[in-house]
Amino acid sequence: MAEFPTQAQVVIVGGGIIGTSTAYHLAKLGYKDTVLIERHKLTSGSTFHAAGLVGQLRSNANITQLLGESVKIYQTLEQETGLATGWKMNGGLRLACNAERWTEVKRQATTARSFGLEMHLLTPREAQELWPLMDISDVVGAAFLPTDGQANPSDITGSLAKGARMNGARIFEDTEVTGFKVEGGRVTVVETSRGPIACEIVVNCAGQWAREVGAMVGVNVPLVSVEHQYMVTERIAGVTSNLPTLRDPDRLTYYKEEVGGLVMGGYEPNPIPWAVGGFPEKFNFQLLQSNFDHFEQLMELALGRVPALQTAGIKQLINGPESFTPDGNFILGQAPELTGFYVGAGFNAFGIASGGGAGKVLAEWIVGGEPPYDLSPVDILRFGRNHQDVNWVRARTLEAYSKHYTIAWPHEEHKSGRPLRRSPLYDRLKAQGAVFGEKLGWERPNWFAAEGEDASDHYTFGRPNWTDAVAREHQATREGVTVFDQTSFAKFMLIGKDAEAALSFVSAGDMTRPVGSLTYAPMLNARGGIECDLTVGRLSTTAYYIVAGTGAATKDFDWLKRHLPQALDAHLMDVSSMYSVLSLMGPNARKVLEKLTRDDVSNAGFPFATLRTINLAGAPVMALRLTFVGELGWELHIPVEFAATVYDALMAAGAEFGIRNAGYRAIETLRLEKGYWASGSDIGPDHTPFESGLGWAIKLDGHAPFIGREALEQKRAAPLRKRLAGFTVDDPSVVLLGRETLYRDGERVGWLSSGGFGHTIGKPIGYGYVRQPETGLDDAFVLSGHYELDVGTVRVPAKVHLAPLYDPDMKKILA
Ligand SMILES: NCCCC(=O)O
Numbered sequence: 001m002a003e004f005p006t007q008a009q010v011v012i013v014g015g016g017i018i019g020t021s022t023a024y025h026l027a028k029l030g031y032k033d034t035v036l037i038e039r040h041k042l043t044s045g046s047t048f049h050a051a052g053l054v055g056q057l058r059s060n061a062n063i064t065q066l067l068g069e070s071v072k073i074y075q076t077l078e079q080e081t082g083l084a085t086g087w088k089m090n091g092g093l094r095l096a097c098n099a100e101r102w103t104e105v106k107r108q109a110t111t112a113r114s115f116g117l118e119m120h121l122l123t124p125r126e127a128q129e130l131w132p133l134m135d136i137s138d139v140v141g142a143a144f145l146p147t148d149g150q151a152n153p154s155d156i157t158g159s160l161a162k163g164a165r166m167n168g169a170r171i172f173e174d175t176e177v178t179g180f181k182v183e184g185g186r187v188t189v190v191e192t193s194r195g196p197i198a199c200e201i202v203v204n205c206a207g208q209w210a211r212e213v214g215a216m217v218g219v220n221v222p223l224v225s226v227e228h229q230y231m232v233t234e235r236i237a238g239v240t241s242n243l244p245t246l247r248d249p250d251r252l253t254y255y256k257e258e259v260g261g262l263v264m265g266g267y268e269p270n271p272i273p274w275a276v277g278g279f280p281e282k283f284n285f286q287l288l289q290s291n292f293d294h295f296e297q298l299m300e301l302a303l304g305r306v307p308a309l310q311t312a313g314i315k316q317l318i319n320g321p322e323s324f325t326p327d328g329n330f331i332l333g334q335a336p337e338l339t340g341f342y343v344g345a346g347f348n349a350f351g352i353a354s355g356g357g358a359g360k361v362l363a364e365w366i367v368g369g370e371p372p373y374d375l376s377p378v379d380i381l382r383f384g385r386n387h388q389d390v391n392w393v394r395a396r397t398l399e400a401y402s403k404h405y406t407i408a409w410p411h412e413e414h415k416s417g418r419p420l421r422r423s424p425l426y427d428r429l430k431a432q433g434a435v436f437g438e439k440l441g442w443e444r445p446n447w448f449a450a451e452g453e454d455a456s457d458h459y460t461f462g463r464p465n466w467t468d469a470v471a472r473e474h475q476a477t478r479e480g481v482t483v484f485d486q487t488s489f490a491k492f493m494l495i496g497k498d499a500e501a502a503l504s505f506v507s508a509g510d511m512t513r514p515v516g517s518l519t520y521a522p523m524l525n526a527r528g529g530i531e532c533d534l535t536v537g538r539l540s541t542t543a544y545y546i547v548a549g550t551g552a553a554t555k556d557f558d559w560l561k562r563h564l565p566q567a568l569d570a571h572l573m574d575v576s577s578m579y580s581v582l583s584l585m586g587p588n589a590r591k592v593l594e595k596l597t598r599d600d601v602s603n604a605g606f607p608f609a610t611l612r613t614i615n616l617a618g619a620p621v622m623a624l625r626l627t628f629v630g631e632l633g634w635e636l637h638i639p640v641e642f643a644a645t646v647y648d649a650l651m652a653a654g655a656e657f658g659i660r661n662a663g664y665r666a667i668e669t670l671r672l673e674k675g676y677w678a679s680g681s682d683i684g685p686d687h688t689p690f691e692s693g694l695g696w697a698i699k700l701d702g703h704a705p706f707i708g709r710e711a712l713e714q715k716r717a718a719p720l721r722k723r724l725a726g727f728t729v730d731d732p733s734v735v736l737l738g739r740e741t742l743y744r745d746g747e748r749v750g751w752l753s754s755g756g757f758g759h760t761i762g763k764p765i766g767y768g769y770v771r772q773p774e775t776g777l778d779d780a781f782v783l784s785g786h787y788e789l790d791v792g793t794v795r796v797p798a799k800v801h802l803a804p805l806y807d808p809d810m811k812k813i814l815a
Helices: 017-028 061-081 099-114 124-130 153-166 207-215 292-305 351-368 390-402 426-431 467-479 499-506 550-563 589-596 640-657 664-674 709-717 779-784
Strands: 007-013 034-037 092-096 120-122 141-145 170-172 177-183 186-192 195-204 224-233 245-248 253-258 261-266 314-324 331-334 341-345 434-439 442-448 482-485 490-495 518-524 530-540 543-548 571-574 579-585 611-616 619-624 633-639 660-662 722-728 741-744 747-758 763-771 787-791 794-801
Touching: 007 017, 017 034, 017 153, 017 341, 017 351, 034 153, 034 195, 061 153, 061 351, 092 099, 092 124, 099 120, 099 141, 099 741, 099 747, 099 787, 120 124, 124 141, 153 170, 153 351, 195 207, 195 351, 207 224, 207 314, 207 341, 224 292, 224 390, 245 292, 253 292, 261 292, 314 390, 331 351, 341 351, 426 434, 426 442, 426 640, 442 467, 442 482, 442 660, 442 664, 467 482, 467 660, 467 664, 482 640, 482 664, 490 499, 490 550, 499 543, 499 550, 518 550, 530 550, 530 611, 530 619, 543 550, 543 633, 550 571, 579 589, 579 640, 589 611, 589 633, 589 640, 619 640, 633 640, 664 747, 664 763, 722 747, 722 779, 741 763
Parallel strands: 007 034, 007 195, 034 170, 092 245, 195 341, 482 660
Antiparallel strands: 092 141, 120 141, 177 186, 186 195, 224 261, 224 314, 245 253, 253 261, 331 341, 434 442, 482 579, 490 543, 490 571, 518 530, 530 543, 579 633, 611 619, 619 633, 722 763, 722 794, 741 747, 741 787, 747 763, 787 794
């Protein structure tokens, strides 16, 4: 037996598919001093009872790409290692059994093609030809993904482990992690049942135990265990080994072939959490008691689809607990709490589909110090303070599990764990008809129902019930004045004698501007991509106030903390909970302010892109003259105890101007019209400021060093490969949601990063990157094309725009 190591470059905790895949890829990348420890035997946690479907369809291009990487790896792994994997590319079928599901599937097919994933739409009869055992009497249509497949979870893990060893990694079974040592803010030692291993990097791939392993060292891994059942039948006549996998989401079930029989499982609307009070000791290679009563609901649905199940012999009803997460996405990346501590966990019953690709990108992330491409949907930094509480996490996770196969409605909000984080104005706004959405636990008004209007969301792929309300708020912002409660913004202070130098190094924006100025300050990665989309206000020569999006609270704080030069005197603090934010927007905003303050709020006294502390209705308010909706306005950052007083004063003073409340859905329609980009969709780590049309915000004059500068200088000298552009459609009934495929002169050139409606221009609006990776492009190329959008397989003509659709001369804002 190999000698147990006392040190290693990387220690991976957990010998399931993710741990072995990470070890395999790290070793292949040259990290041969990688040690994987498994407390029992490889696969003994939950990998051994995974169903093994490998589907690739996701709503995000990069996650689809990651799953495609799994397929690529599985295709060659057996040949490389000599160990069988059970991989077969038998394709995947997906059924639609009602009109709205069919709309969803058609939109997905459009998206899949944009992302380079083959997905064909079939008639019910064509689907049945591929899957002859199914009843198609209720099927409206189907989709077929020929490159999907299935694998044997234990075999593929064994094969990855062999591949890891062949490349130099070492694997130790029967080795339990018992603790960690931390020095200087880094993890330095993994304590194990066989002795300590000094290391530089730890990767927590402990499956459903990953939360406990993280907790040993203060790292929060927000996942919980849920019972997941599937049935395995004896042989069934007509089940052939090339039978595609089948997903029947309207009946909540999935199928795959196994030894001439079927595996059938699904996602019940009433999932059962497991290990709520803690894990049993030594739960290795163990299953839970089969729960036939609970499975019956799925069985009944399945019998309607596959009548042969009536008479099929049942080998086993497998009940295996697996880890699930609050948003149904897995968790990768470096923990914000601890340098050198990475996580690869929470695979929501699609660990086999993700395992190959997830291990690959995690290894690349560790080696490169940043993800190889934008992985925000699965990055551990997407979580926030709400995810610290395991009961909240469990409630939301059970909801996510129950919705695994339900239609993913546009704009759908979660129901569980609410309300949690509330602005001081929550009750006031609710009393005035606010319909709230939720982000990182924050309740945020999406729209306001008028007296007598139904104050709830009714989801559809068509025109939703809140359209008129949003149009009212939109118009009031354009023509009068509105108040938006944006208290959920993340807010940071950076203080210290070197604050300017420190921020100048991490920001591509000019941080040397005078006290009182407001600067748009993108922060870039080494590739020149936009990691953080921040507004920075200079409070003094030694202090900055930094405002970030609600959802970016953890990520942006982490980015700043990790990249601000350590040697400089600059201290970062999260002050989000100190300030409420009311955005007062519209042509009458100044008139409202003037009634409440003696401070100068004239255009000359308080110009655009500046901040001042003013006394407003008796409150010391930090007022930021800026806008995300394209109108004259101020963001009022108010110490929380004054928030209600200021709000009441604004509403009273604004009454003569018809002041209204407005919500986040109006912000969306307004910003689309004005051509302001949404971080996370229109801009992000894979897009440079040049590609996004944000070159004006970057300080490339002079030689001041900042992260991303070298990449940008190189890119400035080369042709652009893609360019963000706006698109309008003349037919107002077309619903743009984002991800619609973009055609230029009949050629597929991209997809929409966001979509919606502009109530002032009266047209659907979308934004998307026009891509020409081979030859490059310029503005003239973008503007000269004839464009169409594929909206759920229907081509609609679109006009292209590079200038804002509303107020391109900024007359409204600078007034
Ligand atoms: N482990 C079940 C996977 C189901 C699905 O891929 O849809």
